[in-house]
Amino acid sequence: MKVKLQIQATIDQLGSLCKTVESLQQSIMCTDRQMCEIILVLEELVANAILHGGGRVIEVELDKEWDELAITICDDGRPFDPTLASEVDTCRPLEDRCAGGLGIHLVKHYTDTLAYRREKDVNIVTLTKKI
């Protein structure tokens, strides 16, 4: 299964992107829980690109082969490498905690691999998740 989706980089497009991906659950052949994790990963990365990237278009490709789902997210915004985001220290007390970095922390937790490259002014994030 291979599907390519494209949205304008505005936050109101995020909901429809998530709904479309949810509708692919049978083709991805994953559990409800896994679908929830996939949506979370997508939301974190796509929302980041929309809110901080300043690009115009975001492309998401889902490729399921055997027991692995590969997700590629391309955006034409400012360079941002999520693999370089600093680790969140989840043991810090409340007064020292800030919300920054939590999204990428969740993405790393719910995926098996995460990679980044910049090509022709486009951010390309690829991740894989065993299903």
Added chain:
Amino acid sequence: MEYTVSQEKNINIVRPIGRLDSTTSPDFEQCLAEYLKSPGRHLLLDFDELDYISSAGLRVVLNAAKVFREVEWKFAACCMQDHVREVFEISGFDSFISIYDTVAGFVDRVDE
């Protein structure tokens, strides 16, 4: 963002419904603002009808927890679905936010 608010004894109980994501969390933050301005009651977030939370929702919860750290009233969450609870745990939020299984669990606690 849909939510309901109720009061039990000296507790404000806020129940967000559906999803706390990048789209809905700003709404929810506005809803909570009223209870964070100068808290005069405990605040319980009842997540019974919350299906999904992302880092955008966690940020709102974190800010609420920080406000309540400075006051005599308690702040807690309850009735989390498994995957919502997991997101809290992965983020380490369970170390500074008390999570109860039921509303009654929190009510009993503040009665003590």
